[in-house]
Amino acid sequence: MSTRTSWSSFKGNWSNGTGKGGHPRDSPQWVASPNRKTIVTTRAPYLRKNSHLFWPCKGQNAFLPRGTALEPMQSGNSNNARNCLKIPRMTRTNPALTDPVLSSFFRLWLPSLAGIMAMTTANIVDGIFIGNYVGATALAAVTLIIPFLGILFGVTFMLTMGGTVRAGKYIGEADTAAAGAIFSKTLLAVVVLVLLVTASGLLLETYLLRALGGNDDVLPLMQTYFRIIMGFAWAHLLTVVMYFFVRVDGYPALAAIALITGSAVNLVLDYLFIVHFQWGIAGAAWATGISQALPFLVLCGYFFFPQRRLVFNLRQTKWRELFTSAFNGLSEFINEISASIIALLLNWMFMIRLGVEGVAAITVVNYMMVIGLMMIFSIGDAEGIFISQNYGAGKLHRIRRFLLICISLALLISSISIWLLLCHTHVLVSAFLNAEDQDVIELTIGLLRLFWPVFAVSGLSLVITSYLTALHLPVQSSIIALARSLVLPVILLLTLFHAFPELPFILAIPMAEVITFILALFFLARFFPNQTLFRKLDALKPSRL
Known part of the structure; x- marks a missing residue:
């Protein structure tokens, strides 16, 4: 509920909401121009970098939630700073910081458990279908390719885990701009990685598969599987990035739904393509690829959430941060x-x-x-x-x-x-x-x-x-x-x-x-x-x- 408040009602003794006065360094704020329509920014000396303030200036009215704690602007980079007040930002709370610890644990763990177990089950089901319905040679062909895919996944996982840990720290500090920046850098880096590896892998396909252990008996099967699965590499790796960043922003249910969807589709397509249509190892590759693309599409729904904290921006600077976070x-x-x-x-x-x-x-x-x-x-x-x-x-x-x-x-x-x-x-x-x-x-x-x-x-x-x-x-x-x-x-x-x-x-x-x-x-x-x-x-x- 809000109340219409004018400048005259703001006069008096001000505090940071604690009753003791001082600088609200840990309270993120909105910044709005006097007409309350345009969002601007300030960097007052006592505030965190990129903190936001809502400025209702002298002679203007403001709509505020009842009971809002106020204090006057002490400094700023605007000519109107001395005539302005700062008002705590109205935003969604972070349950990781405020909810009871035990309930926070289960809220984060249960969706993660469901998603990861779905992914694990999908890998086991793939092996069962290929080994029983395509043959041991086909299973060997897939197994020989796995080390190459494992290296690709490992690099992506390193970038993602380092990025999500840093983004989580920024979110805890209420620095959503920095969290969105590391999210954008990680996503862009993985896109570049996928393009380079896919192009070079397909160009050097024979040499690569030979190096992985392929001989004349198994090489044709390896080539069939490799060409199809590399066409979906982008979906698999971008799903990894989106899965962990969506979770760190407080949407574990969406992440779990994405992986469970992929696992269920993989099971159905394995049966249809391998058992029913008898497409052999090509059917296994198509089933795996499609089941990797669907979770990515589900996770893209995150970008339509109005209260998300991570904003993707194509233009980024300070790329060294990506490498330091990757080291983590x-x-x-x-x-x-x-x-x-x-x-x-x-x-x-x-x-x-x-x-x-x-x-x-x-x-x-x-x-x-x-x-x-x-x-x-x-x-x-x-x-x-x-x-x-x-x-x-x-x-x-x-x-x-x-x-x-x-x-x-x-x-x-x-x-x-x-x-x-x-x-x-x-x-x-x-x-x-x-x-x-x-x-x-x-x-x-x-x-x-x-x-x-x-x-x-x-x-x-x-x-x-x-x-x-x-x-x-x-x-x-x-x-x-x-x-x-x-x-x-x-x-x-x-x-x-x-x-x-x-x-x-x-x-x-x-x-x-x-x-x-x-x-x-x-x-x-x-x-x-x-x-x-x-x-x-x-x-x-x-x-x-």
């Missing part, structure tokens, strides 16, 4: 690239020791790991949004409570996963393999009994890594990611494989996870959200670009 997403890039390297190394070792059955067994183990770890990854996704914004707003107590909730849920999910693996191993493995493959089933059960410690500690390491990333600590989070996903697994795998052939070399993975967890605990103890946290972060923080 380096740990995510390391995780994506390292996963491909470790997968290749494990496949090579299993082929030498156990043959095709060993590769099949570790594939089932990977499916089970992905399902469990993606649930915890969704926790880290919500964690990054909440903590980055509360870090920008300086709300230490909310950061601490949210972190403890994330750790508790990660422990619960890990405990349930271990219980299922140890008590219902045969049932779970049989869901992925036919009863005829009894040797593979027994081998998979044996691997899971060696592998279960991974579920005990890897989830907590992921939560701690996301926490450090949200606090703009890229070096620390990258050290954990590099140790967990590349350095320790490679060293321990090669050591056990060559120096201790009598031991199962797969033990290297649980050993690497336990060592990484100890390292993550060290960083968590150093940067735990207590009274000295902000002082430590300020000492490490580079100058803002």
Whole structure:
């Protein structure tokens, strides 16, 4: 409800709304000209950069919400500043900063869980359809292309995660202009990346596919799949960018709906194109491509939301900020690239020791790991949004409570996963393999009994890594990611494989996870959200670009 107010009613003792006077540095404001129709800007010395003020000037009337707290302009870059008043901005509240911590967690986590699990399920369904209805050679062709797509996804993920963490901090500071700028830069950078990689990939197609391991038997299938899927690369990568930025602006439901839509469409199209129309590997590629384009179109609905904080602008400056923010997403890039390297190394070792059955067994183990770890990854996704914004707003107590909730849920999910693996191993493995493959089933059960410690500690390491990333600590989070996903697994795998052939070399993975967890605990103890946290972060923080 508003009331018409004139200048004469503004006279008296003014304050910043707290009753104590002073400068409202933390209160974002509107800026309006005297006719209240044109929005202008000011940079008063005591206000944040790009803060906004609403200026009803002397002799003019203004419409204000009842109970609005006012104080006179103290300085500004307008000739009318001395005759003006500042009025708090009327805008939507940020639930990440104001809602109860527990409800904020579930509001962010549940949509993330739904979307990520839908995406994970889609990948598993793709493998099932291709392997059962197109053939093992076609499945191998797709698998050989995945490392190239993984590198492309890793670069995009690095830019996106670094950008969303910085945007979240800006939103917490009420600097929506800066948040929109980093959103625009990230989107533009990924568009350029897609154009360059698509053009060069199609131009050097044969050389690239040969380098990925394609031989004369599998190369035609690789070419068919590659040409179609690269035509949709833009949709896949831009969906990644939009998904995370839409979530950081407070629209997790839209992001989840987009991914669930893509997953459902992928399932239907896989059946139609592969089983019904029998298009083979081309049908698999078209189903995947179309199901990647639809989520992007759904996410574009964000641009029609009138209260969105992130505004896309084609003209940008200070591009160095993109690279500094990308550095903060380096740990995510390391995780994506390292996963491909470790997968290749494990496949090579299993082929030498156990043959095709060993590769099949570790594939089932990977499916089970992905399902469990993606649930915890969704926790880290919500964690990054909440903590980055509360870090920008300086709300230490909310950061601490949210972190403890994330750790508790990660422990619960890990405990349930271990219980299922140890008590219902045969049932779970049989869901992925036919009863005829009894040797593979027994081998998979044996691997899971060696592998279960991974579920005990890897989830907590992921939560701690996301926490450090949200606090703009890229070096620390990258050290954990590099140790967990590349350095320790490679060293321990090669050591056990060559120096201790009598031991199962797969033990290297649980050993690497336990060592990484100890390292993550060290960083968590150093940067735990207590009274000295902000002082430590300020000492490490580079100058803002």
